[in-house]
Amino acid sequence: MLTEVKNQFKVAFTSIKYALQREMLNKVTFITNILFMILNNSCFIVQWIILYSLKENVGGYTLKEVLLLWGLAASTFGASRFFFKDAFNLTEVINDGKLDVYLIQPKNVLISCITSSVDVSAIGDMAYGYIMLFIYGISIKNFLLFTFFTICGALTITAVSIIFSSLTFWFGKIDIVANTINSLMTSFATYPDGIFKGVIKVLFYTIIPIGFINYLPVKIISDFNICYLLMVIFVAILFITIAFVVFYKGLKKYSSSNLMNVSV
Amino acid sequence: MRKYLYIFKTEVMTNLQYAFDILIGFVSYCIMIFIFLNLWHYIYSDPKELINGYNMNQMIWYVIITEILWMSLGGRKLCKKICEDVRSGNIAYNINKPYNYVEYSLSNHLGLVTVRFILVGILGMVLGLVFLHSTPIQSIFQVIAVIVSCFLATVINILLITSLGLISFFIEDANPFYWIYSKMILVIGTLFPIEFFPQVLQPIIKYSPIYVVSYGPAKLFVDFSLDSFIGIIIAQIIYLIIGFSVCHLIYNKGVRKLNVNGG
Numbered sequence: 001m002l003t004e005v006k007n008q009f010k011v012a013f014t015s016i017k018y019a020l021q022r023e024m025l026n027k028v029t030f031i032t033n034i035l036f037m038i039l040n041n042s043c044f045i046v047q048w049i050i051l052y053s054l055k056e057n058v059g060g061y062t063l064k065e066v067l068l069l070w071g072l073a074a075s076t077f078g079a080s081r082f083f084f085k086d087a088f089n090l091t092e093v094i095n096d097g098k099l100d101v102y103l104i105q106p107k108n109v110l111i112s113c114i115t116s117s118v119d120v121s122a123i124g125d126m127a128y129g130y131i132m133l134f135i136y137g138i139s140i141k142n143f144l145l146f147t148f149f150t151i152c153g154a155l156t157i158t159a160v161s162i163i164f165s166s167l168t169f170w171f172g173k174i175d176i177v178a179n180t181i182n183s184l185m186t187s188f189a190t191y192p193d194g195i196f197k198g199v200i201k202v203l204f205y206t207i208i209p210i211g212f213i214n215y216l217p218v219k220i221i222s223d224f225n226i227c228y229l230l231m232v233i234f235v236a237i238l239f240i241t242i243a244f245v246v247f248y249k250g251l252k253k254y255s256s257s258n259l260m261n262v263s264v
Numbered sequence: 265m266r267k268y269l270y271i272f273k274t275e276v277m278t279n280l281q282y283a284f285d286i287l288i289g290f291v292s293y294c295i296m297i298f299i300f301l302n303l304w305h306y307i308y309s310d311p312k313e314l315i316n317g318y319n320m321n322q323m324i325w326y327v328i329i330t331e332i333l334w335m336s337l338g339g340r341k342l343c344k345k346i347c348e349d350v351r352s353g354n355i356a357y358n359i360n361k362p363y364n365y366v367e368y369s370l371s372n373h374l375g376l377v378t379v380r381f382i383l384v385g386i387l388g389m390v391l392g393l394v395f396l397h398s399t400p401i402q403s404i405f406q407v408i409a410v411i412v413s414c415f416l417a418t419v420i421n422i423l424l425i426t427s428l429g430l431i432s433f434f435i436e437d438a439n440p441f442y443w444i445y446s447k448m449i450l451v452i453g454t455l456f457p458i459e460f461f462p463q464v465l466q467p468i469i470k471y472s473p474i475y476v477v478s479y480g481p482a483k484l485f486v487d488f489s490l491d492s493f494i495g496i497i498i499a500q501i502i503y504l505i506i507g508f509s510v511c512h513l514i515y516n517k518g519v520r521k522l523n524v525n526g527g
Binding site: 046183 | 288303455461
């Protein structure tokens with residue numbers, strides 16, 4: 001069992017490595033993509049500087065905490081898009097019958113599918129996250145916590161996308177739902193939860209779990225709380241488990257489209 | 265001119281077939297407005313309070329208008345298409361046709377923007393009226409003035425994005441330039457009026473494209489005056505000429521470097 005998991009990870013990392021090497025063929029484009037993504041994200045610092053010139057505290061967050069929130073949102077988003085890019089195109093893969101190529105491989109279908117390509121600009125998102133951590137105040141503890149929450153958050157975001165994309169097995173063209181959930185997570189994650197009221201806050205801790213991906217981790221980094229940490233870990237494991245269960249239940253309903261496809 | 269009108273009309277008709285899909289795609293617009301509604305409610309302790317000359321309703325309407333302009337633009341799609349045309353060599357098919365590629369792109373993309381603008385415009389107005397119960401606009405003349413300004417803003421935006429896309433003639437992928445441009449417009453032009461920026465930066469922003477593609481039309485909507493209307497329209501016409509010239513310059517220089525393999 002353990003050897004099987006180890007082998008699966010090996011295959012996934014090799015797949016990511018080759019996908020990255022493919023992208024690195026044109027070095028200038030590769031580097032510009034990363035640098036411009038960092039610049040692209042940095043533009044939003046202006047927004048917060050202006051907002052904090054109007055009010056000292058926005059939604060219970062100081063400027064540095066908001067920058068950390070932004071950094072964590074960028075790095076979790078970046079890690080999920082870099083390592084599991086195709087989890088966000090899963091509806092298209094299922095609808096077009098492109099799963100055939102993964103079904104014939106003697107490895108885990110879901111992992112093979114979602115790790116088959118990488119998004120280079122997402123490296124810029126991850127780097128931006130650490131730059132924000134540096135501005136917030138870097139220490140060994142903060143660095144380790146930030147890295148840990150980036151991994152947990154990326155896995156949770158990917159799991160949420162897989163869950164909603166897997167509904168395609170039952171309902172066909174449902175990409176609008178999956179895209180909306182992804183869009184909700186990205187949009188809300190960069191604003192302090194304190195500015196929102198009512199039902200929307202419940203959503204942050206249920207179907208769009210950015211509360212566990214961003215808000216609680218920022219609270220933990222600024223004021224360590226073991227209960228919150230355990231909740232974040234528990235929710236990540238829960239969403240990953242649900243993602244696997246939903247995907248494999250749906251896979252039984254999958255029908256090929258006889259599309260000729262080769263994975264090299 | 266007639267051929268470009270025909271291209272525009274064809275594109276409008278095509279996109280009307282997908283009106284429902286386009287409307288569904290504006291979920292992110294609704295999310296954005298919802299976030300800013302909450303944010304400004306939080307910042308303004310009293311809705312009638314003035315911050316840099318704007319009350320809460322004006323600030324939310326400002327974001328609604330600038331977001332309508334930005335969301336209806338589909339700039340990423342335009343830039344990506346031009347980059348792809350250049351990189352894949354598709355542009356070669358356009359070169360030997362009896363039209364200019366820049367004007368073709370403009371009329372073609374305007375067809376898409378027109379449908380999107382009408383749909384997202386209605387959506388934005390409905391959201392604004394539901395949440396704020398009133399609009400700052402007071403006469404038909406003001407409505408026409410804002411629409412004219414929005415049209416010019418869109419044409420300028422398309423020309424500027426086209427020129428960014430045409431940079432692909434010189435480097436392989438011009439999309440990163442678009443990311444920066446889009447974020448500049450989004451952060452500096454969409455979220456806050458110029459008056460919210462430090463005094464030192466305000467004159468610089470007033471001379472930048474942000475003034476004509478974003479701030480101008482939205483300012484006319486939230487705080488109309490004849491003087492500002494004339495000033496904004498003059499600035500937009502100047503930018504229109506600059507946009508056309510830059511596009512043609514890059515295109516004419518780039519097309520000489522074009523090398524297409526295969527058949």
